[in-house]
Amino acid sequence: MAYSDKVIDHYSNPRNVGTLDKSKKSVGTGLVGAPECGDVMRLQIEVDENHMITDAKFKTFGCGSAIASSSLATEWLKGRSINDALEIDNMDIVEELALPPVKIHCSVLAEDAIKSAINDYRAKNGLPLFELEKSHH
Amino acid sequence: MIKTPIYLDNNATTQMDPRVLEAMIPYFTEKFGNAASRNHPYGWVAEEGVDYAREQVAKLIGANEKEIIFTSGATESDNLAIKGVYEMYKDKGNHIITLTTEHKAVLDACKHLEKQGANITYLDVESDGLVDLQKLEAAMTPQTILVAIMYANNEIGVIQPVKQIAEIAHKFGALFFTDAVQAVGKIPVNVIEDGIDLLALSGHKMYGPKGVGALYVRRKNPRVKVTSQMDGGGHERGMRSGTLNVPGIVGLGKACELCIDEMASEAIRLSGLRDKLESSLSELEESYVNGNVQHRLPHTANISFKYVEGEGLMMAMKDMAVSSGSACTSASLEPSYVLKSLGLSDDLAHSSIRFGLGRFSTEEEVDFAIENTKKAVLHLRELSPLWEMFKEGIDLDSIEWAAH
Numbered sequence: 001m002a003y004s005d006k007v008i009d010h011y012s013n014p015r016n017v018g019t020l021d022k023s024k025k026s027v028g029t030g031l032v033g034a035p036e037c038g039d040v041m042r043l044q045i046e047v048d049e050n051h052m053i054t055d056a057k058f059k060t061f062g063c064g065s066a067i068a069s070s071s072l073a074t075e076w077l078k079g080r081s082i083n084d085a086l087e088i089d090n091m092d093i094v095e096e097l098a099l100p101p102v103k104i105h106c107s108v109l110a111e112d113a114i115k116s117a118i119n120d121y122r123a124k125n126g127l128p129l130f131e132l133e134k135s136h137h
Numbered sequence: 138m139i140k141t142p143i144y145l146d147n148n149a150t151t152q153m154d155p156r157v158l159e160a161m162i163p164y165f166t167e168k169f170g171n172a173a174s175r176n177h178p179y180g181w182v183a184e185e186g187v188d189y190a191r192e193q194v195a196k197l198i199g200a201n202e203k204e205i206i207f208t209s210g211a212t213e214s215d216n217l218a219i220k221g222v223y224e225m226y227k228d229k230g231n232h233i234i235t236l237t238t239e240h241k242a243v244l245d246a247c248k249h250l251e252k253q254g255a256n257i258t259y260l261d262v263e264s265d266g267l268v269d270l271q272k273l274e275a276a277m278t279p280q281t282i283l284v285a286i287m288y289a290n291n292e293i294g295v296i297q298p299v300k301q302i303a304e305i306a307h308k309f310g311a312l313f314f315t316d317a318v319q320a321v322g323k324i325p326v327n328v329i330e331d332g333i334d335l336l337a338l339s340g341h342k343m344y345g346p347k348g349v350g351a352l353y354v355r356r357k358n359p360r361v362k363v364t365s366q367m368d369g370g371g372h373e374r375g376m377r378s379g380t381l382n383v384p385g386i387v388g389l390g391k392a393c394e395l396c397i398d399e400m401a402s403e404a405i406r407l408s409g410l411r412d413k414l415e416s417s418l419s420e421l422e423e424s425y426v427n428g429n430v431q432h433r434l435p436h437t438a439n440i441s442f443k444y445v446e447g448e449g450l451m452m453a454m455k456d457m458a459v460s461s462g463s464a465c466t467s468a469s470l471e472p473s474y475v476l477k478s479l480g481l482s483d484d485l486a487h488s489s490i491r492f493g494l495g496r497f498s499t500e501e502e503v504d505f506a507i508e509n510t511k512k513a514v515l516h517l518r519e520l521s522p523l524w525e526m527f528k529e530g531i532d533l534d535s536i537e538w539a540a541h
Contacts, residue, residue, distance in 0.1 A: 014520060019525065031522065036483035036538075059522035
């Protein structure tokens, strides 16, 4: 299967790889997927007092499309408020990276990771949780 | 300078040897006759080419040339052997024994027969990929007509104890069929010494052309027959109708001849390169060699690199053509059923790479492969949350993963 140039770019030069201190109140962590399914994403956000995302990091176990989806997600998250961040839709990722149909689940996983990280932050800071949509796969 | 991507997928197919092509060319052009044409020299010349190839193939496996049936490849040979034996001998019994790690052509032919009333036992292999002979013997019944067990496995390269398997099959009056696609031309295979009744082989796995293969069908002690699966002109002693693929057959014969001459020295050279590859990659933490390391093909290595995913790894290894145990092509990922049969967990099966060396592999290429694989594994572990957790001493089994 041929990968798009954007997938190859994110895969070869992933943005924002790393780990934030998950014990900090200002950090939200989302860990989604499962090793036996062949992909696990960990996405973390650091949020300031105005609920703006100042930093985002990821680590992903998975195929090139999964790595690219999470790398792209961290780029899009930085500088957004935690409410704006919820508007990132998996289909935006599919479009940006030109993912083929068989790789759509990678983008779904990235969206799940974003939501799960935001919820983790909200829980830590006593904010009401929003309901996570059931994963599409 | 080496040409990239370097080809290390010789269990999937091999590059045709130029000497094979040279032998084939006249049979595409001036020697174009139909080997079944008895009335003129065009037919005679083609038939001579086929007869000579039949001898070459027979010699490689210790058979008589009359026992070689040419086919379109190993999938057809597997189908003809299994379905043909079942249809021929089903009055004697309806039980067939095979392994869970067989090639799909064998497994699916068996599944097809199940619908027609056959009783199939799919034996599990041990964690090293080999069949337990006691379990095989325990599975035999008076109804067993066929034991279908591969000579060497295509994913992990382990060599089954075929001689003992044949003895057990014969003790119970059953025939022994072996899919020897990965073994023939790579290691010594002898149908007499091994007690094989039917054997499938393929041209393109041994530096010959694609689209041609053979089925060995024993003629003496016992005389074995298979019911043909295609109706037509009654070619190949009535077992396989269809105009013979003369250039392909000539190429297969030439490929067999080259293997007879070069197999022994090649096996030494390739196992040396394979061992170098394997020991170098085993220096990486948390890497595991899959399958029995004593009884296996000289040119195949299957290694799992824990905490990295196979398809992602292959992408980082884009300068190498290898196979992964992971097929991430749908929402539900299917790790290799062969590796799962060895008892590997799904994540370890997803993390496996098969390296298949061949006649045209060089030491320079193997060094390149070692260097690039190491780099790729380290790059992906940098990205892997699982590797980080492992390094922090977190037991991954203790985590409740979000099922999806």
